[in-house]
Amino acid sequence: MKKRLFLFDIDGTLIFAGGCPRIYFSRIFMELFQQDLRFIAKDFLGRTDSFIIRQALKKLGYSNRPDLEALIVRRFIALMNDEFIHCPDSTLVPGVREFLEWCNTQEDLYLGLITGNLRPSAYIKLEKFGLDAYFESGGFGDDSIERNELSRLAVQRAEKLYDAVFFPEDVYVFGDTPHDVACAHAWNYQCVGVASTESRVRPLLESQPQWIIRDYNDSGLIDFLNGASAN
Numbered sequence: 001m002k003k004r005l006f007l008f009d010i011d012g013t014l015i016f017a018g019g020c021p022r023i024y025f026s027r028i029f030m031e032l033f034q035q036d037l038r039f040i041a042k043d044f045l046g047r048t049d050s051f052i053i054r055q056a057l058k059k060l061g062y063s064n065r066p067d068l069e070a071l072i073v074r075r076f077i078a079l080m081n082d083e084f085i086h087c088p089d090s091t092l093v094p095g096v097r098e099f100l101e102w103c104n105t106q107e108d109l110y111l112g113l114i115t116g117n118l119r120p121s122a123y124i125k126l127e128k129f130g131l132d133a134y135f136e137s138g139g140f141g142d143d144s145i146e147r148n149e150l151s152r153l154a155v156q157r158a159e160k161l162y163d164a165v166f167f168p169e170d171v172y173v174f175g176d177t178p179h180d181v182a183c184a185h186a187w188n189y190q191c192v193g194v195a196s197t198e199s200r201v202r203p204l205l206e207s208q209p210q211w212i213i214r215d216y217n218d219s220g221l222i223d224f225l226n227g228a229s230a231n
């Protein structure tokens, strides 16, 4: 049987992180620049953390400042480490744990991440829900500011780690925004859109993933993944 690789975005796809990570970024920008981040970086959804930090700094007049980027990253990871475990409104996308368990029972099926989260932040989020052990590698927000690059990197890392070759048609990206769909289509990977909130349905439909689910309890998902039906 051909080897398959499932790559998962995190926010809105595996979990809802709630408002805390944004609040941490806002606190940092307020402390360092006395500026409200909400007015300088509005388009967070589906963007990498590195992209958001760089865009916000640029709007404040700090272009090409890796020292400031590194300082913000350090502070953000420290806040995630200390406080995210207490974040009250973070929760799992329904059915995700059962779906990942099913994946683990499948022969020649491997899992990975493709997320705009910085690597430490990604694992802090997953660890809170006991999902971290499912994912040994991936592409992360500190690898590149461009999500399209992350999907290619995630596949390369998985191929090395598992000593495998994954053909594009056997790589599936699971994500909740058009950015996730685009990073799958850029390399001819398959994409499962996870329309985990009402507002995600239309943008996902327009970006045309191969399959769309509301959550992992979707009765047609396994059939689609096993090639038993077409969308």
Ligand SMILES: [Mg+2]
Residues within 6 Å of the ligand: 009, 010, 011, 012, 013, 046, 175, 176, 177
């Ligand atoms: Mg997402």
